[in-house]
Amino acid sequence: MTATDGTVGKALDVLEKVAERDRPVRFSDLLAESELPKATLYRLLQTLTNQGMLRHDAETGAYSLGVRLVRLAHRAWSTASLAPLARPHLDALARQTGQTIHLAQLDTAQVLYVDKRSAETPVEMFSQAGKIGPAYCTGVGKTMLAFLPVDQQDRLIQQQSFHAFTDQTLDTPERLRAELVAIAARGHGYDREEHEPGIICVAVPILSAGGRVLGGLSVTGHKDHVALATLEGHLPALKTTARAIAEDAADWAFPERGSEAVMTRREEDTCRESG
Amino acid sequence: MTATDGTVGKALDVLEKVAERDRPVRFSDLLAESELPKATLYRLLQTLTNQGMLRHDAETGAYSLGVRLVRLAHRAWSTASLAPLARPHLDALARQTGQTIHLAQLDTAQVLYVDKRSAETPVEMFSQAGKIGPAYCTGVGKTMLAFLPVDQQDRLIQQQSFHAFTDQTLDTPERLRAELVAIAARGHGYDREEHEPGIICVAVPILSAGGRVLGGLSVTGHKDHVALATLEGHLPALKTTARAIAEDAADWAFPERGSEAVMTRREEDTCRESG
DNA sequence: AACCAAGTTTCAATAAATGAAACTAAATGC
DNA sequence: GCATTTAGTTTCATTTATTGAAACTTGGTT
Numbered sequence: 001m002t003a004t005d006g007t008v009g010k011a012l013d014v015l016e017k018v019a020e021r022d023r024p025v026r027f028s029d030l031l032a033e034s035e036l037p038k039a040t041l042y043r044l045l046q047t048l049t050n051q052g053m054l055r056h057d058a059e060t061g062a063y064s065l066g067v068r069l070v071r072l073a074h075r076a077w078s079t080a081s082l083a084p085l086a087r088p089h090l091d092a093l094a095r096q097t098g099q100t101i102h103l104a105q106l107d108t109a110q111v112l113y114v115d116k117r118s119a120e121t122p123v124e125m126f127s128q129a130g131k132i133g134p135a136y137c138t139g140v141g142k143t144m145l146a147f148l149p150v151d152q153q154d155r156l157i158q159q160q161s162f163h164a165f166t167d168q169t170l171d172t173p174e175r176l177r178a179e180l181v182a183i184a185a186r187g188h189g190y191d192r193e194e195h196e197p198g199i200i201c202v203a204v205p206i207l208s209a210g211g212r213v214l215g216g217l218s219v220t221g222h223k224d225h226v227a228l229a230t231l232e233g234h235l236p237a238l239k240t241t242a243r244a245i246a247e248d249a250a251d252w253a254f255p256e257r258g259s260e261a262v263m264t265r266r267e268e269d270t271c272r273e274s275g
Numbered sequence: 276m277t278a279t280d281g282t283v284g285k286a287l288d289v290l291e292k293v294a295e296r297d298r299p300v301r302f303s304d305l306l307a308e309s310e311l312p313k314a315t316l317y318r319l320l321q322t323l324t325n326q327g328m329l330r331h332d333a334e335t336g337a338y339s340l341g342v343r344l345v346r347l348a349h350r351a352w353s354t355a356s357l358a359p360l361a362r363p364h365l366d367a368l369a370r371q372t373g374q375t376i377h378l379a380q381l382d383t384a385q386v387l388y389v390d391k392r393s394a395e396t397p398v399e400m401f402s403q404a405g406k407i408g409p410a411y412c413t414g415v416g417k418t419m420l421a422f423l424p425v426d427q428q429d430r431l432i433q434q435q436s437f438h439a440f441t442d443q444t445l446d447t448p449e450r451l452r453a454e455l456v457a458i459a460a461r462g463h464g465y466d467r468e469e470h471e472p473g474i475i476c477v478a479v480p481i482l483s484a485g486g487r488v489l490g491g492l493s494v495t496g497h498k499d500h501v502a503l504a505t506l507e508g509h510l511p512a513l514k515t516t517a518r519a520i521a522e523d524a525a526d527w528a529f530p531e532r533g534s535e536a537v538m539t540r541r542e543e544d545t546c547r548e549s550g
Numbered sequence: 551a552a553c554c555a556a557g558t559t560t561c562a563a564t565a566a567a568t569g570a571a572a573c574t575a576a577a578t579g580c
Numbered sequence: 581g582c583a584t585t586t587a588g589t590t591t592c593a594t595t596t597a598t599t600g601a602a603a604c605t606t607g608g609t610t
Contacts, residue, residue, distance in 0.1 A: 005322045006566065007598070008286040012326050019350040028556060037600045042558070047280045051287050052383055055355060059485065061557080065351035067382045070389065073348025074405025075294040076340035080330060102550035107342045108327055114345065130349025139550050191550065201550045210334065220550035275377035275414050275466065275476045275495035281597065282567065303587060312569045317589070336588080552610090559604070568595070578585070 007044075010036065014044050015053055015065075024062030073130070081105060082206065082215045083115040083129065086245045090117050093241045097219050097234045099226065102201075104140040105215040107132065109159035111141040114215070134195065136160040136176050137169045139203030140216030143189035146180040147205045147213045153180065168193045188235060190228065191220075198222045202231040206242045206249075214249055217242050282319075285311065289319050290328055290340075299337030348405070356380060357481065357490045358390040358404065361520045365392050368516045372494050372509045374501065377476075379415040380490045382407065384434035386416040389490070409470065411435040411451050412444045414478035415491030418464035421455040422480045422488045428455065443469045463510060465503065466495075473497045477506040481517045481524075489524055492517050 005012075017034065018025055027045065034041055045063060048054040052068035078084050086103050094101045094117035103115040111133045135141035135156065145153055157173050164171040170179055183189040191201040203218035219234050280287075292309065293300055302320065309316055320338060323329040327343035353359050361378055369376045369392035378390040386408045410416035410431065420428055432448050439446040445454055458464040466476040478493035494509050 005325055007282045008319070008322045009326060011283040011286075012328065015347070019347050019354075022354055026556085038557090039559085039600055040598075043598085044283070047283045050280050051284060053287065059487075064355040065347070067351065067356060067380050067387050067389070069344070069348045069351040070356060070405050071382055071387055071407055072290070072294050072340070073344045073351070076342065076344040076348070077405070079294075079297055080339040081342060081345060100550065104550075105342050107346055112342050112346055114342070130345050130352070132346055199550075203550065218550040275375065275379075275474075275478065275493035285567095301587085306587095313588090314569055314590085315567075318567080554609075555607090557604105557606080560602085561600100563601105564597105564599070566596085566598070568593105568597100570593100571591085573590070574588085576585105576587080578583105580581100580583075 010040075011044050011048060014041065015048060018054060018063055019065055024057060024060065024064040026060075026062050030063070077114065077129065081114040082245060082249060085248045086115060089241045089244050089248075090115060093117070093217075093219075093237060096237055099231065099234070100220045102140055102218045102220060103215060104133075104138075104144070104218075106135070106144050106156075106213070109135055109156045111135050111138055111144070111216075134161065134163070134165075136162060137165060137191070137194040139189050139191035139201035139218045139220070142176070142179060142191075143183055143203040143205050143218075144213050144216045145176075146183035146189060147207060147211075165195050166193050166197050170194060188238070191218075192228070193223070198224060200226075200228050200231065202228070202235060202238065204235070204238045204242045206246050208246055209250055214246060217245070285315075286319050286323060289316065290323060293329060293338055294340055299332060299335065299339040301335075301337050305338070352389065352404065356389040357520060357524060360523045361390060364516045364519050364523075365390060368392070368492075368494075368512060371512055374506065374509070375495045377415055377493045377495060378490060379408075379413075379419070379493075381410070381419050381431075381488070384410055384431045386410050386413055386419070386491075409436065409438070409440075411437060412440060412466070412469040414464050414466035414476035414493045414495070417451070417454060417466075418458055418478040418480050418493075419488050419491045420451075421458035421464060422482060422486075440470050441468050441472050443467055445469060463513070466493075467503070468498070473499060475501075475503050475506065477503070477510060477513065479510070479513045479517045481521050483521055484525055489521060492520070 014030065014034070017030055027042070030045070031038060031041055036044070045054065045056070049056045049063070049066070052066045055064050055066045056062075057064070082103060082105060090101050090103060101117040102113055104111045104113050106112070113131045113133065114129050116129065133141065135145055145156060148156065157176060160173070160176070162171045162173070163169070170176045188202060188204045191199065191203070193199060199220060200223050201218045201220040203216055205213055206215040206217055208214055217238055219231050219238060221231060289305065289309070292305055302317070305320070306313060306316055311319070320329065320331075324331045324338070324341070327341045330339050330341045331337075332339070357378060357380060365376050365378060376392040377388055379386045379388050381387070388406045388408065389404050391404065408416065410420055420431060423431065432451060435448070435451070437446045437448070438444070445451045462479070464478045466474065466478070468474060474495060475498050476493045476495040478491055480488055481490040481492055483489055492513055494506050494513060496506060
């Protein structure tokens with residue numbers, strides 16, 4: 001992370017810098033906030049552009065993320081995330097609970113939402129999946145942290161920003177740590193308006209047979225519409241769903257493990273009914 | 276592409292190799308199909324894993340794509356693709372035509388679908404957007420190629436595989452080139468079951484004010500359900516939509532261009548109503 | 551016309567990637 | 581139970597690519 005990981009690390013840092021912006025960035029903007037010398041940055045940008053990871057607008061001279069990323073991520077999402085595999089389970093859970101469901105995984109120290117079901121509005125995947133949130137003040141985030149091995153947990157706690165989004169936010173490592181112990185003991189976590197006023201949730205971890213944290217699952221609602229107790233009522237369903245996802249994930253995890261019938265997940269990546 | 280672009284290029288090649296697989300890959304599998312020497316590949320994999328671009332399963336020792344890609348791609352999709360900006364236009368077009376709509380961009384020599392609307396089934400973004408298709412035998416692909424500057428066009432034609440998906444497929448550079456000339460003259464392209472039996476479409480390019488190809492837009496249907504003539508009837512609507520998308524894209528293209536009111540696109544990347 | 555800013559190229563010094571081979575660990579065969 | 585193969589990891593002298601200061605080019609400004 002801090003160790004630059006050679007040239008590749010630097011290149012990915014540059015990519016990240018471009019990704020942080022909401023708009024195309026010019027060379028000099030990047031140069032200003034980058035440690036790298038002019039010529040180095042220049043060539044990294046060229047390489048990344050060459051590779052399709054960045055796009056360089058000839059007219060304006062500005063760089064933006066390249067579409068190759070979208071293709072790679074589609075693969076990542078469909079082969080490495082829990083989302084495609086969890087889809088039927090999430091559908092069922094959403095129907096059963098009538099509430100908003102989140103499926104998340106850890107991306108470094110942050111929560112990455114890989115899927116979402118909401119009762120009312122239909123799913124809008126790409127605009128929802130791929131979003132990130134803080135780990136220390138969301139239901140799924142805290143719950144995933146709680147079930148991590150101590151060394152990893154410690155490392156990630158150090159990386160949290162502890163910004164107080166609301167007056168409920170656990171804004172110190174100590175408060176968070178106490179909460180994580182409680183979550184681990186209890187088996188599930190809460191969000192009591194710690195990230196956003198009014199928003200509450202109940203979250204459970206998705207654990208592999210070996211106890212490794214695969215992801216997190218939550219039912220979310222607004223306290224004006226649903227009581228925390230009601231959400232807690234969905235705990236059995238949540239836990240059943242989490243277990244079902246973990247089982248499917250185990251089947252998928254490695255070739256020649258489960259004999260056959262695992263290929264259900266495959267989803268043609270080349271677009272049919274093309275246009 | 277062939278010129279390895281230094282270490283960064285090699286690393287991205289490795290990433291791509293992992294992405295090609297539907298399942299986690301072991302070190303030796305990658306080694307077998309890679310030109311790279313053992314030690315080099317090994318360290319590249321380490322670096323990429325370190326950086327969160329790959330995930331390494333400690334138990335099985337297999338590599339899969341990392342979730343960091345999903346986050347990056349969400350940014351790429353929402354800041355660099357036409358999709359978020361085109362969304363309202365696509366919605367309107369889908370409603371108006373009652374047919375399946377595709378929005379695509381070029382990713383190297385391939386067509387990358389960044390959004391899709393279908394009349395019946397509701398949208399499933401991530402599972403649709405991000406898919407790729409061949410450029411030489413899809414409506415949007417051929418149409419985008421047709422409006423490219425000759426040098427780029429030539430380069431991309433050379434990169435096509437010319438596999439004959441159907442007996443309608445234009446399976447030589449010559450046939451494709453003739454078709455591209457016709458499309459450029461006519462202003463729009465067709466897919467006459469060239470990629471998939473029964474599937475037909477009419478496609479138009481999305482061009483910037485300067486004539487640069489930003490993307491492609493198509494109405495698609497099955498010949499048993501809709502006649503090509505009917506799809507052609509939607510051409511005015513298609514063209515209007517393409518122009519509208521291009522105009523919105525121009526406003527967005529660069530900072531301090533259009534004074535204000537451009538910020539409509541911004542879409543909080545941090546997930547609210549979190550869970 | 552002179553100036554300035556942004557971006558691009560050069561080239562010797564330097565740091566990093568390389569890859570052959572040695573090593574370790576675990577699985578498989580005898 | 582010991583030898584052998586297979587898969588993955590580490591080492592280190594060699595080679596190669598990256599580096600970065602500075603010079604240069606381009607396009608816009610006063």
